[in-house]
Amino acid sequence: MASETDTTTETAARDYRETVFLPETDFPMRGGLPKAEPEMLKKWEAADLYNEVRKARQAKGAPLFVMHDGPPYANGNIHIGHALNKLLKDFVVRSKFLMGYDVDYVPGWDCHGLPIEWKIEEEFRAKGRKKGDVPAAEFRKACREYAAKWIDIQREEFKRLGGLGDWDNRYATMDFDTEAKVTEEFHKFMMSGQLYRGSKPVMWSPVERTALADAEVEYADHVSPTVWVKFPVKTLLPVEPSGEDGEVAASVAMLTEGGSTGGHAPSTASRSPSPVNGGGENTSVVIWTTTPWTIPANRAVSYNPKITYALYEVTEVASEESLGFAPWAKVGDRLIVAEKLAEGIRTAGNITAWTQVKSGVELEGVTLSHPLAALDEGYGFDVPMLAGDHVTDDAGTGFVHTAPGHGADDYLVWLKSGYSLDSIPDTVDPDGAYYPHVPLFAGLKVLETEGKKAGKFGDANKVVMEKLIEAGNLLARGRVEHSYPHSWRSKAPVIFRNTPQWFIRMDSALKERSVSATEKSLRETALSAIDQTAFYPAQGKNRIRSMVETRPDWLISRQRNWGTPLAMYVDKKTGEPLRDEAVNARIIDRIRDGGADAWFTLPDAEFLGNGYNPDDYEKITDILDVWFDSGSTHAFTLEGRENTRSPADLYLEGSDQHRGWFQSSLLESCGTRGHAPFKGVLTHGFVLDEQGEKMSKSKGNVVSPQDVAKESGVEILRLWVALSDYSEDLRIGKQILQTTVDAYRKLRNSIRYLLGALNGYTDAEQVAYKDMPSLERYILHRVHALDAQVRDAYGVYDFAGVIRPVADFASQTLSALYFDIRKDCLYCDRPDSVKRRATRTVLNILFERLTAWLGPIMSFTTEEAWSYRYPDASENVFRTLTPVPAEWHNEAEAARWEKIEHVLDVVTGALEEKRREKVIGAALEAAPHVYIDNDVLMAAFDGIDAAEVFRTSQAVLSNSMGPEHAFRLEDVKDVSVVVLLAHGQKCQRSWRILPEVGTDPRYPDLSHRDADAVAYWDKLHG
Known part of the structure; x- marks a missing residue:
């Protein structure tokens, strides 16, 4: 038989390559994605792909799927977190198109708020102009231009990711129509009676000079000074000297007189007000706080009747020589603290020995002196003791220093105890300094707001502690690292500060006027809506539900410039908003024509008309919380447009938006429409580096989507997102x-x-x-x-x-x-x-x-x-x-091939062993003898070319047990293999070794199959 190496034949062996069908394509092995992708994007844009696909779906009557875009903030290039979010949204859009839906997706941007204000302030400062010197209209114009620039930049960066959407008709919260629509949504709350003005402590950022909502606050570790402060017991309220009340009177009398009741009724003197130093001296209630600066605002001390309090008399203190300073506790001091916490307080106060005078001290009716009363008569008021469930004995002293202007619990217990709103003092101004009327501390800074120390605590804590020492009422001080609220944007610490603000009620029944009536509160409506919403992952429901269950009233006012105004008037006599639909309509019309600036620049008569005297009304110039802006996006994106609907099928954002956009959208829609603006909510985690660390420029571990696009292509980012479990934090x-x-x-x-x-x-x-x-x-x-x-x-x-x-x-x-x-x-x-x-x-x-x-x-x-x-x-x-x-x-074929692959695993193992031993090179050199001691496995090969399955030239199957030396796998007991060498000659076309090669005289170097195929090819090609 002639072959390629047969030198005795005059005719060279035929080259059969042209007769073999080898895969052929111009599709490159390497994607060249960084260059190919931009060209693909041009193609999609030229074809108007998104809109064309929508039209095709609509022509077929496809069901509608609406995904509403949570607006990113228009200030800076997109980062990897943006990329994750937009890619997930694109997966949704494209997969819904794939499943035959008509998909509505309009990208949007959030444009108002502090970060842009700061940037513009910075730009003006660079030109030598302070914010106060810049006309408000000019300032807002600069903010608008800045946001518009970044919308355009971000839009191109998002499109580079391959996202399909209606990019040409994007929405933005600063568009005039949008500002008018947000104002209209605000008016719905005003008209329904859900809006009110309240003076209560809110989280306030002195650096940003505005109130903050819960969603704008994050917690970070912070080291604060701690103080244990003595509040001298001053007087007792009169009580009856008999029965249960007599026991109370006796107990408290002992605190002020220094005696022991010994089971006897107290003297008549104990039932009347008696000074702390009258008869028995130095009895004090001890509080502990991490905010010494709030001591000037103290108006009460709270206790919990369920806690056991005890009276201790100091008998010995540490020596001045051992401490390096004279301890503030003195022998003879009488201190009331929670019995459970006493030992820690004793240690903190450098008290080496004390005696418990009384356990189970009753505190109802006790009145204290302010710890600074001895230094200034401005603190000469009585400090009542108030019962409150918020007091615990987990830490501190078991008492809570209560400054109703600087804490939510303090505020509530003060009002619950019957004190009026106007009795809450204003002590700290918007810039974080004490007001001029605050005794001893006027002008001192609680927080610095300018210069290199901006965002740092000022001298207030230090000076307050010094004055407490001077007054003889500081027992101890220290430092503690704890979680402290900071502004989400500025990263600067915030304070609780009493200030008039506008709120939306969460709990009172809705007094609907412009929307459908319901007796449910906003909280109840929102919780019901959450239960009707699908969450991906499912645990998101519990997270947002717990937040809504416990959240306070929605603080919606901000004292800034760049935003949608609370466009309303308030009657100066009644303090009530002016509720007049005609006035509202004029306001909305003017804002639609001229944007938010119209509210600030046009005369009041333009809005009020002829029916009202502008002198009788206060014009509100606060702006709306930006979460109200973005929470209203459903009203102007999903309503009033063609080929969409509300509620949306899906909202998709990061898991932090349970407290942000998801929640503000839920509350806004529930408050104005009685239902959620979404049917489903999907949340994703954050992007970390490969070690699970947060990305930061200082660490040098930032991965930018722009860099990945240039180096590897966006397709790699898309695949990375898809391969990741986005419900958890992702690493890159x-x-x-x-x-x-x-x-x-x-x-x-x-x-x-x-x-x-x-x-x-x-x-x-x-x-x-x-x-x-x-x-x-x-x-x-x-x-x-x-x-x-x-x-x-x-x-x-x-x-x-x-x-x-x-x-x-x-x-x-x-x-x-x-x-x-x-x-x-x-x-x-x-x-x-x-x-x-x-x-x-x-x-x-x-x-x-x-x-x-x-x-x-x-x-x-x-x-x-x-x-x-x-x-x-x-x-x-x-x-x-x-x-x-x-x-x-076809379950039958699936079962058959499961059995075949069971056998194939053993054959493959045997071939690999012989290849390692150099017995064979390629599998086509082998002719395995496969022993199958299993009738079911053997039957699976009926009608199957076993050699083709094994990728060998030949194969023999025997329904029997193989010899001992046969190859076996430990977990496959009924299959064994003996690998033999294939016998015959090598087909010069398929390379299979078969005995039949050489028996066809037309093609003596081919197998029968290959000879037939070549003959067919030759016939076709003449």
Whole structure:
């Protein structure tokens, strides 16, 4: 037989390469994504892809899916967290298109607020102009221009990520129409009676000079001074000297007189007010606080009747020599503290010995002196003791120093005890300094607001402690590291400060006037709406629910310039807002025409009309909390537009928005419409570096989406997001991105192989399912199951539940099994053979399914692959995913191939062993003898070419137990393999070694199959 090495023949061996079908495609192995993606974006933009897909869906009557965009803030380039958020949204948009929906998604921006104000203040300062010197209209114009610039920049950066949406019709909270609509929403609260003005302590940022809502505050570790302060017992309220009341009187009398009741009734003198030093001296209630600066604002001390309090008399203190200073506690001092906490207080006060005089001290009716009363008569008022459930004995002294102007609990217990609002003192001004009327401390700074020390605590704490020492009422001091509230934006500490603000009630029944009547409070309505909302992940429901259950009234006013105003008038006599729909309509019309500036610049008569005297009304110039702005976006984005609806199907943001946008949107909609603006809420975590650390420029661990796009391509970011569990915090870095690149290459190569294997494929090659071989039916069964899995995963926004099983299917079932088994058939069988046509039919199905399944995630790559397959087709890859035929579900074939793969594992192990031992080189050199001591496994191979499955030239199956020396796997007891060398000659076309090679005189160096295929090829090509 002639061969390539036979030098005795005059005719050279034939080169059969032209007769072999090898995969061929121009689809490159390397994506070249950084260059290819921008070109793809141009193509999508030129085709107006988003709107064209919508039109196609609407023409078919597709169901509508609405995803409402939570607005990012328009100030700076996007970061990796932005990229995560927008990519998840794009996965939703594209997957819903894939499932046949008409998807409404309008990107938006949040434009008002402090960060932009600061930036503009900084720009004016650089020009030598302070904010106070800049006309308000000019200042707001500069803010508007700054936000507009960043909207344009961010929009292009977001579009670079491949996101589909109505970018040309974006919304922005600073648009005139939007400001008018937000004002209209505000008026609904005003008209319904849910709005009120209250003077209460709110979180106040002296640095930003405005009140802050809960959502604008974060907690960070902070070291604060701590003080134990003595409040001298001053007087007793009169009580009856008999029975239970007599015991109370006796107990308290002992505190002021220094005696022991000894079970006897107190003297008459004890029932009348008696000075602390009258008869028995130095009795004090001890408080502990981390805010010494609030002592000037103290008006009471709170206790809990459930706590056991005890009276101790100091008998010995540490020496001045041992301490280096004279201890502030003195022998003879009598101190009342929680018995549980006494030992810690004794140690803190450098008291080396004391005696418990009384356990179970009763405190009802006790009056104290202010600890600074001896220094200034301005503190000469009585300090009552108030019972309160907020007092605990977990730490401190068991008493709470109560400054109703500087704490929420303090405020509530003060009012609950019957004291009036106007009795709450104003002690600290908007700049964080004591007002001029505050005795001893006028002008001192609690917090610095300017210069290098801005955001640092000022001298107030230090000076207050010095005055307490001077007054003889500081028992001890120290320092403690604890969690302290800071502004979310400025990162500066905040304080609680009593100030008039506007609130929306959470608990009183809604007094509806302009919306449908309901007896439910806003809190009840919101909680009910939460229960009707789907959350992804499910635990998000509990998180937002607990926040709404306990949140205070919604503080909506801010004392700033750049924002939507609380555009209303207040009657100077009654303090009530002017509720007049005609006035409201004029206000909204003027704002729609001229933006928020109209409220600040036009004369009052322009809004009030002829029916009201402007002198009788106060014009409110506060601006709305920016969360009210963004919480109202549903009102102007989902309502009043064509081809959308409200409520939205989905809101999607970071998990921090449970306290932010999700909650403000929920409250705004529930307060004006009685229901949530969303049907579903999806939350994602934050992005950390590879070590799980927060990213920061100072650490040098920042990964920017712009850099990844330039170096690897956005497709890698898209795949990274899909491979991650977004419900938790995500990690990213060089190694993680490299792993993602590797995963991308495997998927790209699978698609590339399909494109090459389908070269020249036409519908004429199709084989009906009933005529397909067993392996093809098995692969289509897997497609059927995976298609359902993909649909389900996309339905619950589980993108990892899409990409991971699809990637596993591509690498394991396809590349490692199906492609490898059918490679010989695909390359060497006659083109008209049923098996080869069935293979190509399935490959075509696989291409269409893989590109569809991966399309929402690997959008650039699947679109590129589609364009290579169908370069002249008008339809793009973002088509509707049609159902797979039910007949593809074939449990019998699945069970058969599970058994075949069971055997295949053992054969593969045996071949690898012989390859390591250099017995064989390639698997085609082998002819394994496979012993199957299992009738069910043996039956699975009926009608199956075992050699093709094993990728060997020959194979023998025996339904028996193999010899002892046969190869076995520990966990497979009924299969063993003896690897023999294939006998015969090597086919010069397929490289299989077969005895039949050389028996066909036409093609003496080919197997029968290959000879038949070449003859067919020769006939076609003349």
